[in-house]
Amino acid sequence: MSSAVATVNKGLFGGFNLRQKTIMLTSFLSVLLIAIVVSSTFIDDNALSTDFESKNLAPSLEHPFGTDWMGRDMFVRTLSGLGLSIVIGALASSISTMLSVVLGLLSSMGKIEDSVVSWLVDLFLSIPHLLLIILISIGLGGGATGVIIGVALSHWTSLTRVVRAEIKQIKTQEYIHISRNFGKSRWWIAKKHILPHLVPQFVLGTIVMFPHAILHEASVTFLGFGLSPHEPAIGIILSESMKYLSAGYWWLAFFPGLSLLIVILAFDVIGENLGKMLDPKRAHE
Amino acid sequence: MKHKKLGFFMGKKILKLIFLLIVVCIASFWIVEQSPIDPVRAYIGEMSIQPEQKEKLEEYWGVNTPAHEKFLNWAENVIKGDLGTSLIYRMPVTDVVKERFKASLVLMTSSWLLSGVLGFILGIAAGMKHGTLIDKAIKTYCYILLAAPTFWLALIFLLIFSVNLEWFPVGLSVPIGVASNDVTFFDRIHHLILPTITLSLLGVASIAMFTREKLIEVMSSDYVLFAKARGETGFDLVRRHGIRNVALPAITLQFLGFSELFGGAVLVEQVFSYPGIGQAAVAAGLRSDVPLLLAIVIISTLFVYSGNLIADIIYEFIDPRIKQQEMRT
Numbered sequence: 001m002s003s004a005v006a007t008v009n010k011g012l013f014g015g016f017n018l019r020q021k022t023i024m025l026t027s028f029l030s031v032l033l034i035a036i037v038v039s040s041t042f043i044d045d046n047a048l049s050t051d052f053e054s055k056n057l058a059p060s061l062e063h064p065f066g067t068d069w070m071g072r073d074m075f076v077r078t079l080s081g082l083g084l085s086i087v088i089g090a091l092a093s094s095i096s097t098m099l100s101v102v103l104g105l106l107s108s109m110g111k112i113e114d115s116v117v118s119w120l121v122d123l124f125l126s127i128p129h130l131l132l133i134i135l136i137s138i139g140l141g142g143g144a145t146g147v148i149i150g151v152a153l154s155h156w157t158s159l160t161r162v163v164r165a166e167i168k169q170i171k172t173q174e175y176i177h178i179s180r181n182f183g184k185s186r187w188w189i190a191k192k193h194i195l196p197h198l199v200p201q202f203v204l205g206t207i208v209m210f211p212h213a214i215l216h217e218a219s220v221t222f223l224g225f226g227l228s229p230h231e232p233a234i235g236i237i238l239s240e241s242m243k244y245l246s247a248g249y250w251w252l253a254f255f256p257g258l259s260l261l262i263v264i265l266a267f268d269v270i271g272e273n274l275g276k277m278l279d280p281k282r283a284h285e
Numbered sequence: 286m287k288h289k290k291l292g293f294f295m296g297k298k299i300l301k302l303i304f305l306l307i308v309v310c311i312a313s314f315w316i317v318e319q320s321p322i323d324p325v326r327a328y329i330g331e332m333s334i335q336p337e338q339k340e341k342l343e344e345y346w347g348v349n350t351p352a353h354e355k356f357l358n359w360a361e362n363v364i365k366g367d368l369g370t371s372l373i374y375r376m377p378v379t380d381v382v383k384e385r386f387k388a389s390l391v392l393m394t395s396s397w398l399l400s401g402v403l404g405f406i407l408g409i410a411a412g413m414k415h416g417t418l419i420d421k422a423i424k425t426y427c428y429i430l431l432a433a434p435t436f437w438l439a440l441i442f443l444l445i446f447s448v449n450l451e452w453f454p455v456g457l458s459v460p461i462g463v464a465s466n467d468v469t470f471f472d473r474i475h476h477l478i479l480p481t482i483t484l485s486l487l488g489v490a491s492i493a494m495f496t497r498e499k500l501i502e503v504m505s506s507d508y509v510l511f512a513k514a515r516g517e518t519g520f521d522l523v524r525r526h527g528i529r530n531v532a533l534p535a536i537t538l539q540f541l542g543f544s545e546l547f548g549g550a551v552l553v554e555q556v557f558s559y560p561g562i563g564q565a566a567v568a569a570g571l572r573s574d575v576p577l578l579l580a581i582v583i584i585s586t587l588f589v590y591s592g593n594l595i596a597d598i599i600y601e602f603i604d605p606r607i608k609q610q611e612m613r614t
Contacts, residue, residue, distance in 0.1 A: 138320050254444070
């Protein structure tokens with residue numbers, strides 16, 4: 001243990017302990033992600049205007065990600081695409097979390113409710129996620145709503161399972177039995193005794209769900225479902241770039257995808273670090 | 286005794302499957318029914334037709350019949366084994382699905398095997414050298430792979446190996462402009478390599494991480510300590526006590542991954558224009574081919590269910606230890 005600390009405490013951030021460093025890294029990544037979203041909303045149409053004099057340029061200092069076949073700057077397009085993806089991912093995973101809160105609590109109400117919920121989980125896991133999202137987005141007639149609802153409806157299962165297991169464990173506690181003997185209703189117990197224990201799970205669950213939601217959103221838009229081709233979503237940018245691959249315009253596909261990868265990794269790291277900090281058993285890691 | 290138990294188990298599973306299929310059919314039919322798709326438009330495409338013809342077609346596709354009647358008609362045909370006619374391929378859905386699924390099965394099986402073997406080896410290597418540079422390298426590699434969008438990896442591979450190096454063809458499962466009888470076995474393999482590698486990458490990461498964790502857990506157990514005390518070292522120790530304990534859970538996990546495999550196949554087939562079931566699903570979805578889409582939903586449900594069933598059988602009958610562990614927690 002001591003040797004690990006000694007090696008960690010060298011270098012530029014030597015003055016801080018591991019926990020402080022974890023907090024710093026997490027805040028840095030959060031600021032980065034927020035900056036992407038905020039700056040993407042400020043991009044005006046001028047920056048995305050077509051300029052045929054500078055089309056299909058390889059990456060340079062002026063256009064760090066190059067330009068596409070209409071002379072639009074790929075860096076700006078990628079940025080606004082990432083912003084859109086993050087917003088859609090946020091909406092989808094919030095809806096998904098709410099679903100798992102409701103269903104998780106429902107499963108704690110009684111035996112029948114519990115088997116209904118676990119049957120629902122099995123049902124939604126029985127179709128491949130991607131196919132389910134495609135189905136739902138067709139059913140809702142396409143558009144961003146279709147994608148958001150589709151992603152939300154296909155991601156609640158794992159968190160519901162976690163919540164269900166957690167509730168089962170809490171229910172064996174002494175104070176639940178005492179409360180029941182006092183004549184409190186099941187719903188009252190669920191609200192007052194069980195829900196507060198689950199709040200950290202929900203916060204964490206949403207953040208852990210985020211990268212999956214974004215990946216699925218990008219995949220579905222890449223396949224051509226949901227968002228219209230005018231919107232600069234990452235999936236659409238990448239599916240457009242396919243037409244120019246054989247022409248050798250590698251930057252059209254490389255940079256947007258790499259940025260998406262970095263955003264997803266950032267969410268992974270934030271989720272893992274928050275998990276460590278919220279869980280006292282793992283806080284020293 | 287054992288046979289009776291197995292029979293009971295299988296009977297229960299089959300009943301469950303039938304019930305699941307009924308619910309999936311009703312649900313997906315209902316979802317598609319909600320959509321503002323006009324089947325007549327989907328069938329004729331952009332052509333203009335006479336109003337009388339349109340009426341005939343509307344009657345044929347049952348535009349004006351109520352939804353539950355339409356469902357019953359469809360369900361009756363499905364039970365008879367007739368899944369309808371595909372709107373985009375203009376042939377029976379059963380034939381389309383059969384042909385496409387065969388192509389996909391080749392792709393999925395080869396990448397499933399590849400990812401299983403490669404992931405297991407990487408996981409064992411990382412777990413054996415726990416905490417060293419090799420371990421860290423494999424772990425970082427897996428983290429990045431898990432975060433990378435499958436279709437982007439496919440695009441990058443296409444760029445490097447097909448466009449720049451020209452080692453592999455840009456797409457399709459057979460060369461263009463060659464009669465199907467002249468396609469050699471080698472051609473098929475040649476067209477399969479890149480999609481297979483791309484599809485297996487995702488599975489490699491999850492199986493490697495799992496194997497690594499498990500192996501570390503096993504290696505810190507008491508019996509491994511005893512084995513070390515007896516003088517066993519190195520790879521022999523891992524082979525005798527580690528791999529045997531880790532292999533079965535890893536294989537189970539691999540079977541549980543059928544759903545992800547199918548989703549990955551959809552994306553990979555799309556990028557490499559590989560004529561499999563995933564590409565058909567996307568085409569059916571984009572061009573509103575409802576009968577084909579519903580058939581693909583059914584076949585994918587069966588596919589995922591069979592993976593879960595095999596994993597369950599491993600749980601119940603091959604490895605009693607897993608069941609015991611579950612009961613304790």
